[in-house]
Every structure is written in C-alpha cells, then in structure tokens.
Amino acid sequence: MVQTMLAEERRTEERSAYAIAIRQLEAAAYYLNLDRSLLEVLKHPRRELIVHFPVKMDDGSIRVFTGYRVHHNPARGPAKGGIRYHPEVTLDETRALAMWMTWKCAVVNIPYSGAKGGVVCDPKRLSIHELENLTRRYITEISIMVGPESDIPAPDIGTNPQVMAWIMDTYSMHKGYTVPAVVTGKPVAIGGSEGRLEATGRGVTVVAHEAAKLRGFQLDGARVVIQGFGNVGSATAKLMHQAGAKVIAISDARGGIYNPNGLDIPNLLHCAGRDGCIQAYRDADQITNKELLELPCDILVPAAVHGVITSENAHNVRAKVIVEAANGPLTPDADRILQDNGVLVVPDILANAGGVVVSYFEWVQDLQAFFWEEEEVNARLEKVMRRSFEHVRQVAEKNKVDLRMGAYIIGVQRVAEATTIRGIYP
Ligand code: NAD
Numbered sequence: 001m002v003q004t005m006l007a008e009e010r011r012t013e014e015r016s017a018y019a020i021a022i023r024q025l026e027a028a029a030y031y032l033n034l035d036r037s038l039l040e041v042l043k044h045p046r047r048e049l050i051v052h053f054p055v056k057m058d059d060g061s062i063r064v065f066t067g068y069r070v071h072h073n074p075a076r077g078p079a080k081g082g083i084r085y086h087p088e089v090t091l092d093e094t095r096a097l098a099m100w101m102t103w104k105c106a107v108v109n110i111p112y113s114g115a116k117g118g119v120v121c122d123p124k125r126l127s128i129h130e131l132e133n134l135t136r137r138y139i140t141e142i143s144i145m146v147g148p149e150s151d152i153p154a155p156d157i158g159t160n161p162q163v164m165a166w167i168m169d170t171y172s173m174h175k176g177y178t179v180p181a182v183v184t185g186k187p188v189a190i191g192g193s194e195g196r197l198e199a200t201g202r203g204v205t206v207v208a209h210e211a212a213k214l215r216g217f218q219l220d221g222a223r224v225v226i227q228g229f230g231n232v233g234s235a236t237a238k239l240m241h242q243a244g245a246k247v248i249a250i251s252d253a254r255g256g257i258y259n260p261n262g263l264d265i266p267n268l269l270h271c272a273g274r275d276g277c278i279q280a281y282r283d284a285d286q287i288t289n290k291e292l293l294e295l296p297c298d299i300l301v302p303a304a305v306h307g308v309i310t311s312e313n314a315h316n317v318r319a320k321v322i323v324e325a326a327n328g329p330l331t332p333d334a335d336r337i338l339q340d341n342g343v344l345v346v347p348d349i350l351a352n353a354g355g356v357v358v359s360y361f362e363w364v365q366d367l368q369a370f371f372w373e374e375e376e377v378n379a380r381l382e383k384v385m386r387r388s389f390e391h392v393r394q395v396a397e398k399n400k401v402d403l404r405m406g407a408y409i410i411g412v413q414r415v416a417e418a419t420t421i422r423g424i425y426p
Helices: 002-015 017-032 036-043 091-107 128-141 161-175 199-215 231-242 265-270 289-293 332-340 354-368 374-399 403-422
Strands: 047-056 062-071 079-086 113-120 151-155 223-227 246-252 255-258 285-287 297-302 319-323 344-346
Touching: 017 036, 017 091, 017 332, 017 403, 036 403, 047 091, 047 128, 062 091, 062 128, 079 091, 079 161, 079 354, 091 113, 091 354, 091 403, 113 151, 128 161, 151 161, 151 354, 199 231, 199 297, 199 319, 199 344, 199 354, 199 374, 223 231, 223 289, 231 246, 231 265, 231 297, 246 289, 255 289, 332 344, 344 403, 354 374, 374 403
Parallel strands: 079 113, 079 151, 223 246, 223 297, 297 319, 319 344
Antiparallel strands: 047 062, 062 113, 246 255, 255 285
C-alpha cells in the first residue's frame, strides 16, 4: 500500500517539470553546501505573468488564449528565454524552463538570467494570419516584462524566425523606432545573426563529439538516433551527417523512421518542416517514438519535448551516450537508471546551450549595430561549447559526480555567487 502510494507520488513528480527542476537544484545545493536561505531564494521564480487575451480568427470569431512569461533569478543579467507555442504549455513547465535557462546561461558563462514564455495553442491549427495576430497580441500583453535591457525572447517549440520578426516589429511599433535587440532568432534581414538557425544543433554536435571521445569512440562513423525533426533535430541531423555520423533513425510528433544502414539526411532536410515529411520517406521502416528511444545506437539525441525517458523505459535504452538537445527529456529516476547502466548523459543545460550562446552573440551584434561573418559566429560558438564541456567534465571528475551534477555545480555556484555579491535589496 505504502509502496503504491510512493510510486504514485513519484509518477506525479515525474510529470511536473518544476518539481524535477527543484530536485536537481537541491542536489546541487547539497554538493555546494549552499546556505538554506539562499537556496530558498534560488528555488523561486522572481516574476510570473499569466495573460488571457483575445485573438481575431479568420472566420470572424474571437478566441481567448492563455500565455505565460516567467523570469527566474535576475542576478547575472537581463532575462533570456524562448517562447513556446504548444497545446501542453503550463505554468509549471514554464517555471522549470525559466530555471533551467538560468543555470544554462551560467554554465556557458554568458551574462543572462533565465526566462521562458509560452502560449497554450496548436500553431499547426492556426493560419499564418491568426498566428501573427496571436503573436502580436501576446507580446503586447507581456510587454511590461520584455525589452532589450530586461527580457529578450527567442524561439522554442512551435515558434520560428518569422514569429521573432513579428515580436520585433510589434515592440518597435509601440516604441516608435526599430529595436532589433529586443528578440533573438530573427531573420538575418532584420538584425538576426548568421549561424543562429543551426546554433543549437551545432552546439549539440560539438558536445556529442566530445562525449564520444570520452567514451572512446569517434563521431565519424557513429550510429545516431534523433527524436524530433524541428529546428534543433534537423540541424543536429545535418551537422552530425556532415561530421560523418550515420543517422539511423529520426522522428517527429507523428512517429519515426529507421534504417540501420543510415538515412539519406540531405534528402530528408529537403522536405524538413513539411507535415508528413518523415512519414513520406520510403527507404526505412516506420517506428513509434517509443521504439525509437530503445534502438541500439552509439548516440541518442532527444530533441523534442521533456519527460520522454522515464523510470518506465530507461532500462530499455541501448545508447552509449545521450545528448539532451531538448530541455528535460530525462526524469531524475531515468537519469539514475541510465547512470547505473553506464550510459553517459550530456545534460540539457550544457548540451543545448548553443542556441542561447548565439542568441547572446546576436544581441551583442544588434546593440553594436555591427555584424559578424558566419565563420566567426561558428568558431566562437564552438570555442564556448568545447570550453564549457571541458569545465563540466573536470568539475564532475573532481566531485565524483555525473556530468549533469557537474554542470549544476558550476551553474548554481555562479548564480549563488552573483546573488550573494549583489545582496538582498533593500
Ligand atoms: P520545433 O518546434 O522546431 O520542433 C519540435 C520537434 O519535436 C518537431 O519535429 C515535432 O514534431 C517534434 N515533437 C513534438 N512533440 C513530440 C512528441 N510528443 N514526441 C516526439 N516528437 C515530438 O522545436 P525546437 O526549437 O527544435 O525545440 C526542440 C527542443 O529543443 C525543445 O525541448 C526546446 O526547448 C529545445 N531547445 C530549443 C532551442 C532552439 O534554439 N530552438 C534551444 C535550446 C533548446
């Protein structure tokens, strides 16, 4: 009876991304011997805004949507974080994602604090016009938080450079002049950065390369499985393929495809972004997302949504290395099981930081109105990712912990230090 209750409690916790984020923070606080009152400060988001707003639909009707924007700890700089359009967006998830952004920015040592936003909607069921109306109204509703010095949004699930362009335009219309630095992930034509579109996937590829070396194999020739074929999944597939890896399976929300001899990635990239693109691919077997996660491979890259590997399926994972391109794809219980099974996990707050690193470069370029060549952006990104991976590896080794805890120790320590040095106002 007690065991059933505990198991149920665990399952409930596994469903709450914020509960997981708190558990991870508490574990890092233990290693850092963090003061309890400071831990209490770090556990809480600083600001949470919930908005319910009307949008004119194409058929003349008006629909009310719900959106969120959360700032976590402000100690290290302006708030930075993506905007997610997805039917399952919740305040709980947005809080967790904002907290993870704080640690992520600290791990790669860029001067931001964490934020996240989202709207509960299915962007695939909205026309382009409805999507624009929704974006312009949502950004107006949360404008009390957003600005180039206070909070700089970016793309996430369900949003893209066009959505970022509408955000930049809406904010600029209200100001009366153009403010490119208010948002990152914009098209290059309006102040976006070269290299931003592929930045998260490029960072994932760099750390996959380092993790493979640590496990004693090369990325060149490695068998790679990727869940998700959106911005991050498709860029990762492209860059891993270019690095000589064999991408043997890939999926989107509808399901996946598998060919042990490797998929024709250039061909798949050709139709990327089109609904049903993956399913239309002929030279592979159709598989479910569940089956995809359990395929034998060298590197597994979850690049879709959170909580896909849990205590229920972690035992069946047969990868040597997992690179968390998505935010929070593993629950803490799954993490423990995988560690016991000798799987090397590169944690999200390190693995997918490439996106925010180049977002930071974009912001710097916008503020200076001086733009860099793509080679320069990529070279600087790769340097930051390699340096951060090595730092995390060393801290993990020194403390005899896994890479996730190594990354948390660095991130939480930097934020705790900044919070302490600034002091508590008044
Ligand atoms: P996206 O919307 O471009 O793509 C998401 C992909 O996941 C799509 O292929 C979609 O079909 C698939 N998907 C959605 N629900 C799924 C499900 N239940 N099972 C399997 N597949 C599913 O989003 P994205 O920008 O590529 O983001 C993917 C992940 O990477 C998210 O966790 C996001 O938070 C994280 N991330 C993104 C960035 C970025 O720069 N875009 C940066 C850091 C982290």
